[in-house]
Amino acid sequence: MGTNTVSSRAPSRRQVLGGLAAGAAVTGFPHVAGAQAKAIRVGMPTILSGRVAILGTSSRAAAQLAFRQINEAGGINGRTLELIDRDSKGRPDEAAKVTRDLINNDGCEIIIDGEASSGAFAVHEVIRDLPVLCLHTCSETSSLSADPKLHVKTAFRCARQGIHDAVAGGTYAARNAKAKGLKRWMTCSPDYAYGRDNTAEFLEFAKMFEPSIETVDQVWPKLFAPDYTESITKILQTKPQAVYSALWGGDLVAFIEQSNLYRLFNSITMFSGGLGDPPVLTAIKQLPPGLNTAYRYNRNYPAKPANAAFADAFAKIAGHEPTNWAWQVYLGCLFIAEALKRTNGRTEGTALAGALKGMSIAAPFAVGDTITMRDSDHTIIGYPVAWGRTVPKAPFVEDFSDVGWGKIVELETQWKKSKGYA
Amino acid sequence: MRSGLLSPGLLRDVAFAIAALALLLVLPMAFPAPALRDFLIYFFAYGLLAMSLNLLVGLTGLVSFGHAAYFATGAYAFGLLMQTGRVSIPLAMLAAVGGTALVALVIGAICVRLKEIYFSFITLAFQMFIHSVIVTWVSLTGGDQGLRGGIPRPPILGLDLNDARVLYGACAAVFVLCILAMRQVSQSPFGYTLRMIRDNPARANFLGVDVTAMKLGIFVFAAAMASVGGLILALFVSGAYPEFAFWTTSGEAIFMIMLGGTTIFLGPLVGTLLLQTLNHFVTIYTEHHGLVLGTVILVIVLGLRRGLADVVYDWLQGRRTTRPNTPAGPTPEGAEPAPLPDGALKSRIV
Amino acid sequence: MNLEALVDCLSSASCAVTQVSTGLIVGMLLFLVTSGLSLIFGVLGIINFTHGAFYMMGAYFAFTAYALTGSFLASMAAGAIGVGLFGMAFERLVMSRVYGRDILMQLLVCYAMILILDDGVKILYGGEYRMMGMPDVFALPPVEIAGGFVPGYYLFMVGVALAAGLVLWLGINRTRLGKIVRALAINPQMVGALGINTTLLYAGVFGLGSLLAGLAGALAAPIRTLTPGMGVSILIESFIVTVIGGMGSIAGAFLAALLIGFTRAFGAIGFPLFVDGLMFALMALVLVVKPSGLLGREAA
Structure with a gap:
């Protein structure tokens, strides 16, 4: 696992450095750094330390797997997807901070929110403020998507719902x-x-x-x-x-x-x-x-070759079987890739959200043929x-x-x- | 002698505060990256927590393990009031600070009677109690999921706080105001009485000082100042979370003041800046921040044996007086270095 | 509140046996952790906040030893002795440098150590949940006592904890070395003046306290989940026990651990939702009424 982590992090670290330098030097136009780069940056605030570290490590491994597969298949209009993960240490205010940093400083144009319970709500509020596309891949709390008062136009849940x-x-x-x-x-x-x-x-x-x-x-x-x-x-x-x-x-x-x-x-x-x-x-x-x-x-289960293939590929990266969080993140990445294809690579939050609303994709985890991102309340069904x-x-x-x-x-x-x- | 110093001292402090505020306001204009503003707002929030804790630890010698409880009550009271939609921000702030002061008055009345380590324990017990109330009272606080649905930011006096730059400016102003208030308290006769209580409570008692009342007074004031830190954070992250009241938050405040130093007024801010910066960059470059942060703390504590600002201050003092300085001697110092009311000004950093 | 259920339970032998044993099971492991914390405070006058992390290390050491050798005895020895040695090294290299300094400096050093150890465990073992597994010797149905059931492993665990506590108590109160240690707690200069190597004694006492945490961790490894950061909740619980029992008092730790154990065991029957609040309330009450704890000496 150690070597894996290092090798997969190495490029992102360098690019983060670049992002930081760009962010600091071209201050005021941090998005420029992201837009000119070839890669589309996807930020992931999650919990990588403490008692539930496996939540973050397995979420990260799933995203790395998905991005590698997407990039090997040619990426999005020639652009690749790049993951930048960051540890919130399970603290909601820290989750809010790293999410803002990922968007403002590192030029992340999409957020995969791997935060549990309170952290997910904190990230949700950041997205209200900085409306990039955000997929919650961990929180199962029903109200996050069901309560219209909490609705955020560019935030979606790609996780089971209570x-x-x-x-x-x-x-x-x-x-x-x-x-x-x-x-x-x-x-x-x-x-x-x-x-x-x-x-x-x-x-x-x-x-x-x-x-x-x-x-x-x-x-x-x-x-x-x-x-x-x-x-x-x-x-x-x-x-x-x-x-x-x-x-x-x-x-x-x-x-x-x-x-x-x-x-x-x-x-x-x-x-x-x-x-x-x-x-x-x-x-x-x-x-x-x-x-x-x-x-x-x-x-x-579901008994599909694609599902078994996912489990094998994941186990190779993470060293253990996929977690519940892992398939949710992987599915989220598939949704992101499909949405980017439909917007022709445009990464504006509203454009991506528009593409994602009501989208159905043939996922390895679908009970029927597809899993659908429901239009009305931004949450998945069919899993x-x-x-x-x-x-x-x-x-x-x-x-x-x-x-x-x-x-x-x-x-x-x-x-x-x-x-x-x- | 003291009363003579007070007035020019105040003038100097106000001038310094205005200069500091101007600097804080100019800084994001010179470097308009949003990340810098974000960073500074967190610095304001945790800086107030650390500074107010130092009023207890450094000034009065009361080592509280439960100071974050008031940081959290401030955040929750403010958030809940704003979510009613019927209160303006300044009013909600005042009410949150007042409410926290009231809570601190009740808890403090029990705590300040205990001595030394037992004071630390009971403040910790009350903090855990407040944390469990927040987690249990789901209908009011949202339990472990925190105060959901965002905290609205209605305009005050035509200022739109939803504009990140305005929000930053407002937080900076509140921050500087609070630091100035704490400075005045620590330089007042009340502040010197507290130093006397710290250095020799028996003597203070003998001189007719009501030690318990004095301690309670500073306990309540420090709690009120911590609540301002909490509500700044709540306003910024648009929510309040039970983690604010967890013992780790108190712990971090303690580390901030220890890293910075307890003897110099602005020392805790140095520590806050240090820990926040360290945390910010370490988190970016590695997921093993525990390893890195832990090692850095060990090196600082074992290498310097005191707060950074204290070391710098001693070094400056040593140069100034050109005497062979004896910093961080191997003998454990029972009595702290004498409080340095005005000299401290010279080594203000930030 | 459900007093009726409580009375019912106490009047039925099977329920009483099960709940009393529950109290002992909960309490005795807690006592084992706490006794080490209390010993270190009593003699060295410092609060070892890394104690929870030592407990975690004990569990992981035991886990590794068991995986390598398959021997339960080896796993216990590895947990106890490994952590004991680590504790001595920690005392010599780090803790001894902050003796006599601000309690906050000690706290800071311990916090740094907790961060390092938690991260170290994560690097070595990953974030996954680990379980050592129950040794075959104990893979038996629970023992029936007067209609109540007690698992064999728990009988063993309570036995070890009691034995460790007894040995510790006898060692401190009935041996020459114990006398020296007690003297060390009161007047270290005098002990040093008598030509006794206090440095070694300090390290030894710290190591012994750590060993107890490690032993507790090793005993917990077959039945509790191993994760990085597992020491945090143990630290808080043992801290409460130490404060209630009296800082530095082994007997107080024993009494308070039993009190907590029985409160939880019978609380689950009679007043299920209050148990946590009750623990904090008890701690606050003890602090207000008798700050030095149930059996603690008055503060020096």
């Missing part, structure tokens, strides 16, 4: 609950806005489809808690039939391993929103079979929202069952009305 997952999860849970008679449910989710919203929406839809489901108790471990013993023993005491958890990443790895010590999953059916992410699955040493999980990414079951062998999840997008969109519309968003 409400879509909730409808799919609710449908799947209800189906299982009916088939296996799972009535007593408990939840164990991280105590922060995303964890709480995600859990509430999951339960709302599960109960809508299967009214016999009853929430007997809820535990809320702290986000990034290292130890889940008290939550696990609480679940043991309450003896629910099923548990839903919105835990993700390293927290989920610890939760599963610690639950294993108590043989928790022998008697309880587990439904997880985050287990389907390959790095989580690989990190867990003893993955119990038969846990239900939402799709995050899988090389075998995989399936649920599957864990098995001990890589890629660890199989037996995916899909929920139709027609139904998801219908229920999403109802939800938007109830929230006053539509």
Whole structure:
């Protein structure tokens, strides 16, 4: 990984230097530097350090992969795409600062926002101020695109959206609950806005489809808690039939391993929103079979050669299987390339936004033929929202069952009305 | 003797402030890169945080680990008021500063009774408490996702703050005004009482000084000044985030004043400039900024053993008096170097 | 608040056993980390803010040793001894240079070290989540005690923590070396005047404190996720424990860690949403009522 990072960074570093020099010398016309250069610069503020560093490193690897492929195929009207990534250290004000710098100083004409939660909203505000094209590739918070008050003309979400997952999860849970008679449910989710919203929406839809489901108790471990013993023993005491958890990443790895010590999953059916992410699955040493999980990414689903090819190419760069963030970034790059083609290489935010609205592309990850960037609220539909079951062998999840997008969109519309968003 | 100095001191400070403001306003005209303005606005925000913290640490000897709590309350109070859409910016600023002062009054009344390290701990505890309130009270603050939807910038007196240059000018003016206010406080009789409390609290008490009240006074004032820093940042990034109240933000403020030095009035600004610059460039060139930043801090601390501004100041003093100077001797200094009220002016950097 | 559930639980043997064991499990690992922090403060008078990073190093050392040798004992030894030696080197090369200086200088040095160690781990191991894996010896179903269940590994972990705490306490209070260390905490000049090498002692005590953090990290490696920056939350928790128990008091650390452990275990049953707030409130309360902590000496 080390050599990869160095070699891929080396050119960008030099060009950043050039950009800086140009920015400082030709002060006042920083865009000139970008416009005259052959490459189209794409900036990526993301988190490359600390506990969720894998978010940034896997996002970056996916963008590097996509840009290399696009450039090898001839680029955009002879111009190449060039990635400039920068670490926000997980601080929203820093994310705002590096985004502004990327646009103002480094001549980036497009932003891929690889920031989580609060950072994504901070970048969103920068884009309101400096209207270049921006694709959020990490934030799943529904309001970012669903709330018309937050709408920014040149900002799009190229990532899963909480409400879509909730409808799919609710449908799947209800189906299982009916088939296996799972009535007593408990939840164990991280105590922060995303964890709480995600859990509430999951339960709302599960109960809508299967009214016999009853929430007997809820535990809320702290986000990034290292130890889940008290939550696990609480679940043991309450003896629910099923548990839903919105835990993700390293927290989920610890939760599963610690639950294993108590043989928790022998008697309880587990439904997880985050287990389907390959790095989580690989990190867990003893993955119990038969846990239900939402799709995050899988090389075998959708079962397309292009998808497997993406997984192989990504693994070669990053040294591990793609993350959920990786496919989202990769898809975002495909959208950017297609939009640039349609504008004939023009990079103005409004022009690109116009091209992107309602665009459908044949992506390796499309459940049907295409994934569409919805015109009305700038968010994608048609991506995989399936649920599957864990098995001990890589890629660890199989037996995916899909929920139709027609139904998801219908229920999403109802939800938007109830929230006053539509 | 002091009262005699005060008036010309004030005049000099005001003249200096006007010159500094003029410089700050001219600078972006000479180098009109937006990045320079952005950089300076962050410098103003964190500079105020560091300067106000030094009123506690350097001036009074109160080592607060939780100063960013007030930076955050300022940002949130300001942001929430502006989002109602019914308040003008100056009014929201005053209310945010006043509100923060009130919060600081309550918390400070408990904290300043504790001594030394225990004061540090309890300020940290209250900061974590405020952070958890921000994260938990989702309906008001947006929780971990921060204050969303942007902070509107209605024009004040015909000035359109949505114009980046005007926004910069306004922030520069507020910044200089606050520094001037802090300077006046530190040079006032109140400020000298605080120095006495720092150097010898027993003596101060013996002389009839109400030590607790004095400490509380500076605690509230420092918090109010920190809140101005917070609201500048909120105005600029058009949002407020729980990270503002996290202990790492307080930590960074401490590093800024340690890098700059605590004895000279403007030392913390030197530290802020140093850390911000370092952070800016290191982030551009490498993702391993932790490694680089950590190493640089170690070298400075172990090599110089004190803040940069302090070292420069000592060096200047040493040259001036032409005595064989003894900077950074190996003996740990229990008593800090004597406060240098007016001499400090000579080594103002920035 | 759900007091009824709490009473129900306490009156049922199985629930009581499970929750008491939970309290011990949560508390004892915390105690192990905290005892090192407290020891260093008690003798050297400095707060080692890198303690959380040392815990992280212990976990990664154990992870590497286990991956290389497949031996759990080797992994524990690597975590404990590796970090202990690193701690001694850190004390000699860095920390000793800021003794007697402003506490802020010490804080700054520690912060720099945390930045370097976190980044170092990321460079060596990448940002991915890592898990050491449960050794085969402990891959058993949980032990049943009066209807409650306790995993075998946790019994071992609590045992190690208790043993380490006991050895530490006996070592300080019942041995000649312990007497010297206690004297060192009160009057280092006198100890030095008696011809005892205080420099070596300081390094030794710092190394021992670090070793405890490393041991805790190694014990946590099979059950907790390894990521860069994993030491931060541990640092904050152990800091709270140290303050509540009394800075520099091993027994206080033990008491406070148990208190936190049981608050979380029974809090999960009786008052699930207050637990975090309760910890801060407890810390603030202790500071206001008795700043030196439950079992701490009055501030010198």
